[in-house]
Amino acid sequence: MPSPYLEIxxxxxxxxxxxxxxxxxxTINEREHIGLIAKNGTGKSTLLxxxxxxxxxDGGTMIFRNDLKVGYLEQTPTIEAQALEGKSEExxxxxxxxxxxxxxxxxxxxxxxxxxxxxxxxxxxxxxVLAGEPDLLILDEPTNHLDLEMxxxxxxxxxxxxxxxxxxxxxxxFLDRICSSIIEMDDSRIYTYKGNYSYYLEKRQERxxxxxxxxxxxxxxxxxxxxxxxxxxxxRTSKARYRIESFYELEKRAKQRIExxxxxxxxxxxxxxxxxxxxxxxxKAFGEHVILKDFNYNFARYEKxxxxxxNGTGKSTxxxxxxxxxxxxxxTIDIGETVRFGYYSQQGMAFKDxxxxxxxxRDIAEYVDMGNGxxxxxxxxxxxxxxxxxxQYSYIYKLSGGEKRRLYLCTVLMKAxxxLILDEPTNDLDIVTLQILEDYLKNFRGCLxxxxxxxxxxxxxxxxTLVFHGNGDIQDFPGSYSxxxxxxxQNEKQLSAEKAPVKEEKKPDGRNQNRARKLxxxxxxxxxxxxxxxxxxxxxKKQIETALCGGTTSVDEITNMSKRLPLLTEELxxxxxxxxxxxxxA
Numbered sequence: 375m376p377s378p379y380l381e382i383x384x385x386x387x388x389x390x391x392x393x394x395x396x397x398x399x400x401t402i403n404e405r406e407h408i409g410l411i412a413k414n415g416t417g418k419s420t421l422l423x424x425x426x427x428x429x430x431x432d433g434g435t436m437i438f439r440n441d442l443k444v445g446y447l448e449q450t451p452t453i454e455a456q457a458l459e460g461k462s463e464e465x466x467x468x469x470x471x472x473x474x475x476x477x478x479x480x481x482x483x484x485x486x487x488x489x490x491x492x493x494x495x496x497x498x499x500x501x502x503v504l505a506g507e508p509d510l511l512i513l514d515e516p517t518n519h520l521d522l523e524m525x526x527x528x529x530x531x532x533x534x535x536x537x538x539x540x541x542x543x544x545x546x547x548f549l550d551r552i553c554s555s556i557i558e559m560d561d562s563r564i565y566t567y568k569g570n571y572s573y574y575l576e577k578r579q580e581r582x583x584x585x586x587x588x589x590x591x592x593x594x595x596x597x598x599x600x601x602x603x604x605x606x607x608x609x610r611t612s613k614a615r616y617r618i619e620s621f622y623e624l625e626k627r628a629k630q631r632i633e634x635x636x637x638x639x640x641x642x643x644x645x646x647x648x649x650x651x652x653x654x655x656x657x658k659a660f661g662e663h664v665i666l667k668d669f670n671y672n673f674a675r676y677e678k679x680x681x682x683x684x685n686g687t688g689k690s691t692x693x694x695x696x697x698x699x700x701x702x703x704x705x706t707i708d709i710g711e712t713v714r715f716g717y718y719s720q721q722g723m724a725f726k727d728x729x730x731x732x733x734x735x736r737d738i739a740e741y742v743d744m745g746n747g748x749x750x751x752x753x754x755x756x757x758x759x760x761x762x763x764x765x766q767y768s769y770i771y772k773l774s775g776g777e778k779r780r781l782y783l784c785t786v787l788m789k790a791x792x793x794l795i796l797d798e799p800t801n802d803l804d805i806v807t808l809q810i811l812e813d814y815l816k817n818f819r820g821c822l823x824x825x826x827x828x829x830x831x832x833x834x835x836x837x838x839t840l841v842f843h844g845n846g847d848i849q850d851f852p853g854s855y856s857x858x859x860x861x862x863x864q865n866e867k868q869l870s871a872e873k874a875p876v877k878e879e880k881k882p883d884g885r886n887q888n889r890a891r892k893l894x895x896x897x898x899x900x901x902x903x904x905x906x907x908x909x910x911x912x913x914x915k916k917q918i919e920t921a922l923c924g925g926t927t928s929v930d931e932i933t934n935m936s937k938r939l940p941l942l943t944e945e946l947x948x949x950x951x952x953x954x955x956x957x958x959x960a
Contacts, residue, residue: 716791
């Protein structure tokens with residue numbers, strides 16, 4: 375039976391008259407890795423902040439295990455120098471080790487926050503949290519501002535960690551590979567799924583389908599009972615009064631709605647000609663830091679290009695040169711006459727906090743041309759982006775980070791660009807909004823450049839990738855990021871294999887010796903035992919996978935199975951590798 379680290383009962387939080395969540399309850403167990411999913415503005419970050427003790431609640435209880443150490447990474451962390459004062463030598467050694475693993479020098483870590491990039495701040499803050507060796511690690515958008523190399527390092531580290539983890543993240547690969555449980559906040563209620571993100575998607579759809587079926591049944595019965603109510607005389611028997619009370623309960627069930635409020639992106643595209651842009655012999659450097667070196671590229675019509683690379687390799691600078699915001703040192707960038715850029719960037723939001731949502735849109739246009747002869751008012755267009763009329767007259771400072779991002783996306787798309795450049799568009803957007811944005815971009819009748827560290831998002835949208843390796847080295851790869859990673863791994867394996875014979879030159883007859891070599895008695899026993907172990911592990915794995923897909927397993931059993939499965943898989947892989955080694959001489 376897993377030991378509970380934290381039990382939350384009946385927790386409620388309001389901001390003014392707005393209820394973020396009410397009477398929610400759930401438990402975080404020892405070693406459990408939980409992903410928290412909810413729409414923007416429903417209080418994900420607030421809930422994490424309350425659990426971390428940074429913010430108060432409006433009711434409910436939180437019961438922590440005695441002496442539980444909690445580590446908290448905020449969505450936008452700060453790194454005050456005095457926070458390290460009084461720390462033990464042991465802590466400082468761990469902190470320095472994590473800094474090294476995250477490629478931050480001690481000199482960089484000692485700088486003022488204003489002298490650091492967002493990625494450096496995030497890595498330093500992560501190092502501090504991890505160095506504290508918490509029992510429960512709370513992470514709010516941990517992958518924001520991290521490059522792909524750091525995201526994959528963090529993913530591997532956390533997936534093997536024995537810490538309990540509660541995280542909010544938009545990165546679906548990260549979520550899928552780390553979390554063994556998903557908690558969904560929907561309409562102020564909590565739904566718990568004992569499995570990873572892929573399992574959650576499947577079971578959530580089952581829940582929605584079952585609820586819709588239940589509502590449909592209630593509606594059929596409601597129509598019958600409504601006729602009875604209208605035809606029944608005023609004098610009621612006790613039996614009739616009971617039926618009347620049941621009618622009102624039935625009415626509540628029948629009028630339920632599963633509200634799938636989605637961003638509806640249905641913009642028509644503006645015409646774009648055959649000539650998009652052509653870069654010839656473009657060079658760019660900041661001192662000795664080279665960004666582009668004799669770069670040539672001819673952008674094709676309707677091309678969907680992804681740009682990836684570590685922080686500092688020049689991805690955003692390249693985009694700004696294309697837009698004419700940043701000058702290039704030499705060469706030419708020739709833009710087609712019909713190109714109409716739309717640019718979404720991390721630094722692009724320039725809203726006034728004391729401005730109302732509707733006014734931010736009206737400052738751009740009172741009406742939006744949808745491209746098919748239809749025009750929408752600013753208010754109607756905002757409803758496409760999940761801003762109902764009552765929220766359109768709210769002040770911008772009341773919006774969550776994700777809601778501000780959604781409003782910013784709205785202001786970019788309402789100008790009907792035919793060439794979209796999106797620089798880290800997924801940060802702070804909820805998963806529902808991302809799914810709709812992905813579908814829109816896949817069908818976008820224009821050109822597209824995406825700079826992103828979100829591997830899932832890139833895989834769904836782009837068909838071509840530029841990999842920025844740094845120092846002006848840019849690789850043109852004809853596929854998605856995951857295809858590039860697979861190609862790179864295969865290439866590295868092939869290079870290793872080609873080098874392998876060189877090492878064996880010291881033993882001229884090594885291969886013949888290997889063929890002649892026989893297993894020792896002890897190795898034969900090990901080989902025989904491995905075959906039995908592998909068969910038993912495979913049977914156990916199949917049994918767990920069958921149980922997890924069924925509907926009869928208890929919650930506690932699912933929890934234990936979800937923890938056992940990754941350990942089982944790892945053990946199976948190790949034994950299979952050893953069996954292969956010994957089989958060469960069997």
